[in-house]
Amino acid sequence: MFAARLRNLLSYYLNNRLVEDYDTLIELLISDRLKGSLPQGLFNYILTQEGEGWYNASKVASLAHVYTNNRAPVVGQKAPEGKTAKIATAVTSAGATSCQNYRGARGKQFVVDLVGHSHHPSPRR
Secondary structure, three states: OHHHHHHHHHHHHHHHOOOOOHHHHHHHHHHHHHHHOOOHHHHHHHHHHHOOOOOOHHHHHHHHHHHHHHOOOOOOOOOOOOOOOOOOOOOOOOOOOOEEEEEOOOOOEEEEEOOOOEEEEOOOO
């Protein structure tokens, strides 16, 4: 009985998100997982932008980059203790790599590579 409810719930979710193949399923799972690791303000911003649909992981990373850059401290302003200063960066038309540091929901610092759209824990310094 429990397994049938889970199957129905998953089927409803996938139909609602218009998932029709394996690759789209994987992209949806990665996108959901990425959004789940974001700070609450950034998460809410992305949900607002998505509306009724959903964005793939690269679009989520791009929106995170825009949101973070728009909230970057003014040059010369010291970041609060325990926080990472955000530095405005841009991706050139030639596709140069642009990275952005941010702290995830559990305080773990990540680097988002907007060209490859991956994130990984940054090295401690």
